[in-house]
Amino acid sequence: MLKWLLVIAVVVGVYYFFIKKKPLKTSSKKAAKEQSSEMVACVVCDTYCSIGDAFIKERRYYCSKECMEAS
Numbered sequence: 601m602l603k604w605l606l607v608i609a610v611v612v613g614v615y616y617f618f619i620k621k622k623p624l625k626t627s628s629k630k631a632a633k634e635q636s637s638e639m640v641a642c643v644v645c646d647t648y649c650s651i652g653d654a655f656i657k658e659r660r661y662y663c664s665k666e667c668m669e670a671s
């Protein structure tokens with residue numbers, strides 16, 4: 601009887617380990633993707649680029665290093 605309880609405990613443990621791990625991984629991946637795909641306008645030339653590629657200086661977004669230095 602104790603042996604069976606141990607087996608069930610291990611199975612449940614492994615089950616929850618994978619179930620808990622999976623959504624966490626996908627949600628963090630999704631959040632990162634959403635953040636990087638958000639579009640922002642360059643304050644110098646109004647070019648839209650993804651926030652992941654944008655240059656940020658003093659809370660302003662720039663499409664390139666050249667625009668950042670030109671401001």
Ligand SMILES: [Zn+2]
Pocket residue numbers: 642643644645646647662663664667
């Ligand atoms: Zn620009």
